[in-house]
Amino acid sequence: MSKENKLQTLLRSLPAMERILSDSRLTDYDSLVERDVLKRICRATLDRWRETMIEGDTEVYSDALFFAEIKDELERRRRPSLRGVINATGVVIHTNLGRSCLAPEAVKAVMACADGYSTLEYNLESGSRGQRNAHVEWLLCQLTGAEAAVVVNNNASAVLLVLAALGDGRESIVSRGELVEIGGSFRIPDIMSFAGTKLVEVGCTNRTHLVDYERAMTDQTALLLKVHPSNFSITGFHSAVPREELAELAHRRQALMVEDLGSGILVSAAELGIEGEPTVAECIRAGADVVTFSGDKLLGGPQIGGIVGRRDVIEKLRRYPLLRALRCDKMTLGAMEATLRLYLKGQWQKVPTLAMVSVPKGRLYERAVAFRERIDEELKDFCLLTSLVETEDAVGGGSYPEKPLSGWAVSLRVSDGTLSAGALQERLRLSSDPVIAGAQANALCLHMRTITPDEEGRIIAALRDVLSEV
Numbered sequence: 230m231s232k233e234n235k236l237q238t239l240l241r242s243l244p245a246m247e248r249i250l251s252d253s254r255l256t257d258y259d260s261l262v263e264r265d266v267l268k269r270i271c272r273a274t275l276d277r278w279r280e281t282m283i284e285g286d287t288e289v290y291s292d293a294l295f296f297a298e299i300k301d302e303l304e305r306r307r308r309p310s311l312r313g314v315i316n317a318t319g320v321v322i323h324t325n326l327g328r329s330c331l332a333p334e335a336v337k338a339v340m341a342c343a344d345g346y347s348t349l350e351y352n353l354e355s356g357s358r359g360q361r362n363a364h365v366e367w368l369l370c371q372l373t374g375a376e377a378a379v380v381v382n383n384n385a386s387a388v389l390l391v392l393a394a395l396g397d398g399r400e401s402i403v404s405r406g407e408l409v410e411i412g413g414s415f416r417i418p419d420i421m422s423f424a425g426t427k428l429v430e431v432g433c434t435n436r437t438h439l440v441d442y443e444r445a446m447t448d449q450t451a452l453l454l455k456v457h458p459s460n461f462s463i464t465g466f467h468s469a470v471p472r473e474e475l476a477e478l479a480h481r482r483q484a485l486m487v488e489d490l491g492s493g494i495l496v497s498a499a500e501l502g503i504e505g506e507p508t509v510a511e512c513i514r515a516g517a518d519v520v521t522f523s524g525d526k527l528l529g530g531p532q533i534g535g536i537v538g539r540r541d542v543i544e545k546l547r548r549y550p551l552l553r554a555l556r557c558d559k560m561t562l563g564a565m566e567a568t569l570r571l572y573l574k575g576q577w578q579k580v581p582t583l584a585m586v587s588v589p590k591g592r593l594y595e596r597a598v599a600f601r602e603r604i605d606e607e608l609k610d611f612c613l614l615t616s617l618v619e620t621e622d623a624v625g626g627g628s629y630p631e632k633p634l635s636g637w638a639v640s641l642r643v644s645d646g647t648l649s650a651g652a653l654q655e656r657l658r659l660s661s662d663p664v665i666a667g668a669q670a671n672a673l674c675l676h677m678r679t680i681t682p683d684e685e686g687r688i689i690a691a692l693r694d695v696l697s698e699v
């Protein structure tokens with residue numbers, strides 16, 4: 230048979246659409262995906278097979294393989310894509326895993342406005358239109374000492390709005406030590422050009438002095454920007470200008486001092502047992518006219534960008550048209566308000582992010598001991614070797630890159646060698662209740678810091694599933 234004829238015969242062995250759709254192997258999916266969707270998935274599989282046949286990569290049609298491919302795809306598509314996972318990595322503000330977990334109070338507030346109408350932009354007292362920002366403004370002012378506040382979609386939009394509204398068409402001065410890339414494509418120089426303000430760089434990567442700013446200031450200077458170098462640190466011969474001096478200089482020369490703080494921490498770092506990070510209130514006290522920060526980093530709330538500062542400056546932002554494009558939705562505002570109310574009551578320990586960061590190491594050790602015993606007991610039918618290991622956990626979210634949090638983990642390995650740590654890690658990730666775990670010295674590491682007590686049983690169940698399949 231000629232090559233051409235052989236290919237024609239092979240192509241003819243592919244099933245017709247009618248036959249695929251009526252195959253009993255797909256009947257389970259009838260109620261799960263609409264018929265047109267099912268058809269498109271089958272068509273795509275057919276096209277793929279046809280292509281590999283034409284290219285000579287497939288020489289026989291296998292009915293079993295063909296239907297297995299369709300079923301795999303359908304299984305993958307029927308599972309929710311955005312779903313909960315157990316974070317056993319010890320990284321508290323894990324950006325890929327959704328940063329901060331909301332406090333129960335915040336979740337309740339989300340529910341309260343999610344499935345019904347709400348006072349989002351409605352004033353009950355006057356019975357007329359209200360301000361969506363009003364729900365959090367007073368709280369933010371109380372907690373930061375600022376005169377006024379607005380919130381937007383995230384801190385990146387906060388910075389963009391501030392630079393566009395306040396630096397527009399004029400110059401903004403930044404130290405070369407603070408021209409950072411935050412991750413993804415958020416780079417200070419790019420944001421500045423996008424916002425239409427001219428970037429004026431001063432100083433050097435490692436050292437910038439007040440006089441550098443002073444010399445660069447002209448009648449075109451709109452603002453001095455201080456950016457928190459969140460995700461890296463300069464050590465050694467290094468100096469930056471204290472924010473007080475920067476604010477004083479800005480005000481002396483009729484310019485504004487703006488600070489992008491990154492992580493919006495509202496209680497002193499010392500109280501959390503970590504060093505260094507200034508609170509939003511400290512920046513305001515030091516004279517910053519505007520401070521921007523994330524809601525879902527060390528504040529422990531939803532994804533939001535907080536902007537606090539002088540009343541007249543905030544008023545300018547409120548009137549700037551871009552604000553409308555960056556506004557927050559009601560669920561976010563509900564979660565933010567409830568989170569801030571915890572701070573108002575002095576109950577920051579109820580904010581999960583702060584609780585996980587500040588938990589004493591001794592407590593993590595006790596939990597690791599108990600969890601290990603439970604694993605040993607409940608999974609004794611499997612060849613598991615467990616131990617306790619000290620870990621370097623992290624605040625995460627680009628905060629404190631150089632300062633790991635010392636913690637404890639339960640370390641696991643399969644003693645008969647049937648599963649490497651990497652394979653175990655992967656299978657836990659793919660289990661029906663996904664667990665994201667660390668690995669260290671060829672053992673799986675379950676970091677206690679980010680595992681809630683409720684999740685311990687779920688991790689054991691996931692381990693049992695995975696180990697039963699080996």
Ligand SMILES: *Cc1c(COP(=O)(O)O)cnc(C)c1O
Binds near residue numbers: 489490522534626627
């Ligand atoms: C994280 C961070 C941002 C971006 O904040 P998002 O809330 O992720 O948009 C901007 N600036 C600094 C200094 C940061 O640390």
